[in-house]
Every structure is written in C-alpha cells, then in structure tokens.
Amino acid sequence: MEAAVIELDSKWEIVREGLRTNLGEDVYSSWFTRMMPENFDGANLTVSVPTRFLRSWIQNHYRDTLLEGWKKEISNLSRVDILVRTCSTRQAPTQNNNLQIAQQNEMGDKSPGQDWGQRMGGLKGFGGAPGQSMAGQVTSGRTMGDVMSGRRGHIVDPRQSFDTFVVGDSNALAFQAAKRVADGMPNEFGGYRPLFIYGGPGLGKTHLLNAVRQQIMFKYPERRMLYLTAEEFIVQFVNALKARDTMAFKEKLRSVDLLLIDDLQFLQGDKVQEEFDHTFTSLVEAGKQVVLAADQSPVQLSCLNDRMRSRLSGGLVIDICPNDFDLRVRILKAKVAEAQRVNPTLSVPADVLQYIAENASRCARGLEGGLVSVLSRAQNGIITLEMARSALRNQVSVEENRIIRVHDIIKSVSDFYQVSKADLFSARRHRSIVRPRQIGMYLAKMLTSRSLPEIGRRFGGRDHTTVLHAVRKIDDLLKKDPILAEEVARLKREIELGDLHR
Template sequence: MDIADVPGPEQWKRVKSQLRAELGEDVFSSWFARVNLEGQAPDGTVQLSVPTRFLKTWIQSHYRDRIIGLWQNECDSVNRIELTVRGAVRARPSVVAQNAQTAAKASQKGVFETRPVSLGDATPRGLSQPQTRSEHEPRRDVLEGSPLEPRYTFATFIEGKSNALSLAAARQLTSGAPVTYNPLFVHASVGLGKTHLLHAIAAEARSTGRKVLYLTAEHFMYRFVAALKTQSAIAFKDTLRGIDILLIDDMQFLHGKQIQQEFCHTLNSLIDGARQVVVAADRPPADLEALDDRVRSRLAGGLVVGIQQPDHDLRRAILSHRIALTRNTYPNFHMPEAVLDYVATNVSSNGRDLEGALNRLVAHNQLTNAPITLDMAEMTLRDLVRAHEPRRVKIEDIQRVVSKHYNVSKSDLLSARRTRTIVRPRQIAMFLAKALTPRSLPEIGRRFGNRDHTTVLHAVRKITELSSNDPNLAQEIELLKRMLDN
C-alpha cells in the first residue's frame, strides 16, 4: 500500500497529548511512548508502528476505537488505524520527517528484516530492559513477563455481588495467609475484570518481594517455541519453576500438544513445590475443549470461580469511580445523576463498555464544551446501547444456520424426507425455534413444511433427551445458539 504524506505531525502530537491527559502519564508511557506515526494512505488509513507484536495486540484490543476517535477530531478523512510492528516491516519512503534519519540508520543495520521479538522489548517504562546485544553475540533468554497495566490494582477493582468471591480468593493469595487451593482458576466473559484481577495479584505480590511472573497464553507459547529454537528450553523451564506465583491469562488460546504437555509439567512442578498458580480464561476448565484432558483436570482440581455480569449497583459504582478519576484531569467535569443512571441501566454488558461510554461523554464534553445532558448521552451512546439490545431470532435465521452447519438445504428441512441426515437437523432446528423464538408449536410446524404441532413437540422432547445424555450434542446446540446470537 502506498503511503501518502502525513498532513502534519502536529495532529499526531495533539492526539498523543489527549491520550496522555485521558490515561495519565504512567499508562501513556507504558503503551504509547514508543508508538510512531508512519503516514496516511489516500483511503483515510493512518499507519502507526510499534516495536513489538504484543504492544500491537494490546493497543488494538484496548485503545483502537479511542485512537480513531481522537484522529477523527483532528482530521475528518481518517476512518481507519493500521498498526504494524517495526521489526517485521521494511522502512517506507514516507516515514515522517522526525523519524527519517533513525529509520535510515536502522535500515542499514538490517533492523527491518523479519525476526523474533523478545518479550523484553515489550517491558513498560520503569521495568528493567534487556541489554543491547550485537548480531554475533550468543542470545541469552531472560524470561520477561507480559506488561502489567499500572491502573489494575486491588484499590481500583470495584467489588460487587458478581465478583466478590473471586476478589476474596485473589486477596487471600497475597495476604500471606495459608492458601488451601491451588491453582486458582478465574473465568469470565470479556470485560468483566479477570485480567484486572490477575494484574492486581501480580502488583500486590511483587510489592511484598515475591517472585511473580504474569504471562498471556500467547506469550507462553511464543517463549516456549523461541526457547526450543535457541536450544534453551531447559533454562526456560527452570526459570518458570523458580518463581513464587505464576499467572497465565487467556488460557483458552493455549494450543499445541507439545506446549500443553510442557505447561502441564510446569503446573505440576509448581503445585507440588507449594508455588501458587493463577489461571484466567473466558470459560471454565471443563469447557476448554482444545486443552489436553490432563491439563483440564489439573486446572479443575483447585478453586474455580466465575465473574458474572455486573448488576446495576456495581455498574453504577464502576461509573462513579471512573468519574472521580476523570476529575483528576478535568476538575470541573460533571455528570448529572439522571445521566449516570441512564448509562448504568443501558450499558449493561461489562465494565469495559462502561468505560468506553464514559470516555465518549468526556470527549464530547471537553471537545465541544457542551454540558452532559440526558439528550446528549442518548445521542452519543445510541449505537452502544443498541448493540446490546437482545437480538430477536427469526425462524428463517435458525433454518439458514442449521442448514449451513449440517450441509443440508433449506428445502430438505421443509420436505417430507425421513433420512437420518435430514431428520436430526430438522429436529434440532425445531428445538431451537421453540427455545429461541416466541412462536407457538402450531406456527413452528407450519414454518417447517406445514407439519402438525405434535411433530414439533416430539422433536423438542427428543432433542432435550438426547442433549441431556450426549455432551457432544449439547455443545453442538450451544454452538448453534452462539452463531444465532452473532
């Protein structure tokens, strides 16, 4: 893609200045200090570069929408942000002026050739950095953890009914009191606080002098593969087994038979040595189908706690806390109680969406000087509120998804054919129609080839009985439900 000249580095300076004001100096330095502006394409894509793949993934997951919003305030033509890893791309002639000389020197040294990226490169400011080495110096694998978010501490974790047990379990791990459960397994959907909890454990334990290692599953896999390539796997495993607390996040992404076996050995070694292990995932161990049975069994053998969606009181408390932090930057910021209640009631999925909603209102208030009113909140958050309204499933949607999943045509589902390859998908489709729509049995029967309501009732009872005795069928039905919910 040809990159056009950037319409003024001053715009990027203002975007960074706004990020620094919103996030605070510590967070900004950790995640954005090494983000460079490379250019802008004619189609409105702004290209930014970062030094590591992890930094790219983190910014994409947590800050992409905010960066796009700030860029659009500066330039209406911006509609997309593209993040690239500087170590994995070649220098482009359109690199902004302030980076031109550095890029030229780096290119001469071969920096822009594809190469593995060390976790040490992703260490935020304030943590130790790996020493620079020459091309011919033997590689020394120093195990660095994934970066920690400075904001994620126990002090900033808002407690409610949905997360009280997981918070109490996490606090006990760092209190010095004897712990009777190992490992601690925390599961929750996106944005409910499991990563916050792991970061808080790491920060608290480190403050008491304990050796702590926090890794995402992706980084564990990357480091293990890198150790195999450099023939330093034994040193890698010895380092892992010499820590006090190992925290693994996003366990659902741990793949590969050999890597899972090594993780299981490490898990056993740490637990047998009275070292603490904490694992987080988006579902309980029993539902992590991609994991080896031994790993799932070991994870389920400790304490498994879930974090549920926040209730109204917790959502309101989260918003109040975030508003108090916002006033550190904008002392005159004010949100009426009616608006606070509106956001807490209508943005109900998770804490991350709540924070995003508040960020929108703050930006609108600060950039336009318009007071925050209920009308303004409804207009600013209308897409966010609408996105979380329950989706109404139609029988046509069910027939389409089931037909595609089982590789049968819709006409087969509605036909009188009685072959097993047709009957079972038809019964499942009828079962889903009864479970997910308000339609009556006679109406469902009419929509499936004018069948009698007793046929539909038989299908519902049959699938209910089979799924209760067949875990594979039960998982298949849950998968179809998730497909229909998207």
C-alpha cells in the same frame, strides 16, 4: 585435594562420554552438560548441578543410569548424591553457552539484592538485556516505584489494584479468592492450586491477576513471579525450541513462586500443552501457586486435552458473571471520579450514568468506551442526557435490534456443555446429552418467539410434545436444583448479551 579433584574430573570425562553414547546427544545435552563432580569419600560420590529442577529431574529419571556409569570408573562406589551448587561449590568451566548461563545463575544466587528477572532476562529466547522491560519477565523483590516505572521487570498497571476493583454480586467470589491468594501467599492461600477465574471479556479477570501481582510485590518482595498471556507462553516456548534451549525455558517457569497465565483459551498446540502440563504439575507438586484466567471454565476449554481439563478443575474454579445494572452504575461512577481528578469541573448527572449503564456494552471496557464517547461531548464540564443519547446512538441501535435466534441458543448450549450439535439433534438418550438438549429447548421457548413445533424441528425434527415436555421438565428442575438454576441463569445471560460469540 587438587590431585583428587583432577582425578574426579578425568573420570567424569569418561563417564560423560558413556552417558552421551547410551542416552543420545539430545538427552545428554539437556541434563548432564552442567553437572560437575565435587567429592568422593571412599564410598559415596557427590556431584552438583546449578538448579533444583535439574537435580529433581535427574534424580527421578537418570539416578540409576548415572550410578552405573560411575561404577565403571569407581568400582567400590555405593551411592551418587546430587546437590545444587552454592557459593561453597566449585565454579563450572565456561566452555559453552550453557555453562556460561549456569555460572551467571550461580553469581545471581550469591547476590540477593540483584533482580532475578534481570538475571533470567539474558537467556536465549527471552528477549533483551538486564533491566529491559518486557512482557513475561520474572519479577521479584523491588520497590513499587521500580516496577511502575519499568526500570526492573514487567510493568504492572497501577490502576489495576484491589482498591480500584469495583466489587458486586457477580464478581465478589473471584475478588475474595484473588485477595486471599495475594494476602496469604505462598503457604496460607487456602489450597487454591490452581485458582482458575473465568468469564466473558471485559469483566475484570486481567485486573484481578494484576492486582494479585501488585499486592504480593508489597507483601512478599522476595517472591519470584511470572505473568504471561497464553500467547506469550507459546511464543517463548517456540523460541526456546528454535534456539535449542528448552532447559532455560523450563527453569525460568518452574523456579517461580507464583505463575499467572491470562487468556488460557488461546493455549494451542500439543507440544505447547504438554510443556504447560509439566510446568503446572511441577509447580503444584512443589507447593507453589498458579493463577489462571480464561473466558470459559476448564471443562469447556475444548482447546485443551482431557488430562489438562481435569487437572485445572482440581483447584478453585470461579466464574465472573456479566455485570448487573447496579454494578455497571458503580463502575461508571468510579470512572467519573477518576476523570474528575484530572478535570475537577466535570459533572455527570445520575440519569446520564444510568442511561450509559442501560445502553452501552455490559463489560467494563464497553462501559468505559461509552463514557468516553459521552465525555467527549461535554461543554464546560457539563453533560446532558441528550448528549448521552447522541453519543450512544449507534450502540443503542445495535443492542435494541439484536434478535436471539434458535441457532444462537443451540450453538451456545453446545459450547457451554461441550456437546456437539449432532448429538443435540440425534436420538441418543444419554443423560449428558438429554439434559443439555432439554435446556436448549427451554431457552428457545423463553428467549424466542418460535412456536413449539418450530423449535422441535430445529432440534432434529422432534415433535412439539417433546419440546413441551422438555420445557416443563427444566422449569420443574429449576425450582428444586439451585445449582442448575444458576447454571441456566448464567447461560441465559450470556446468550442475551451475546458473550459467547463476541
């Protein structure tokens, strides 16, 4: 048996040199350095690689090339089978760093209790030593205490759970979808590949992503998860390119059961987007879950190419609308209850909460900031309305003096419908341009004090009768088309709150 293994190894040395010559050093180094011959039964050859991803890629792209190379050394060869190395297969020699990494991964697979994030943590380009807390690290089975203390994996904020998320009409659908993903992970989540949540800043997108992670850690401790912001994805990919270790990056992302990416609107660069596209496709085709968050819907993300926007639109896309007054009050009550656990004597009257809800920024972060400003003026735990007015004087001034301009509406409509300003001003009559143009004129009439002739001039020098026709047309459509009505209502809220330009 030992002699047969040695003979296979010697033949493999010849085959690998042929692969290196025919495919080039880059391709050979990426895909074949960790391959090993295992067994030849007289007709079929078995070779092994350390990961499922490597096996899948070689089978799909280089199976015939590999077979041809081996046939030059074994003339009666019929087939080459590729398997993933396990405890029963031979250990790879440790002649270079890549093989050392492969060997470490195999050792990790033999020890189910070891944290998978720790094993991947030592790879080039991904940061510190095993056990070190770092952004973007893969997390798997552990106790919640381990996660919260930062002893293992990426720290999850215990305050951002489903229990602490304040649900209202504007975010109920997003909450229910995220909860279903967390409850049904990995195979019963309802087919949300991906789940894409979008909305303005401070509306709870990151909270929901962290809530999904936290609940899955309880229900499915064996599952592998990776949470990254788009910026972290870019940094780690660039580091992998610099270290010439993109394979480790690919394996890290594509071997998880759940990938969560926040702030997707910041995913810039052709190579970065191409790698994200491949990763996304690989996970979805493997039946894995992907949860994404951004400040705009997929079709509005101009930073992404058309192919990626189309792919992301193929899942469940849900928007979180700006918080209404009732929800803002309930968010403030939840924040007060949290503060009262530290200071039981604290008392905030209902009229103060209503004043903050009316005058502070509409997002949760803005509300919390307004509440903190008010609480800082508490005297013996007592808050008065006058204190609240004093604390929020600057914020109230900004809100009350804000003027909506036709220019703001044009920019918002352009961004919202992905139509250039030049097209809005042009004479083009295509439906994809005419409808946004009419909506822009309608909103300009509703939200500003400008006259019809002045609005017409702002929209490419059009006659006032054209503006009047647009206003009447949209007004009529809003009564008949509930989808358009919701679309225009959301755009109107975003313009009023300035969410598109903050």
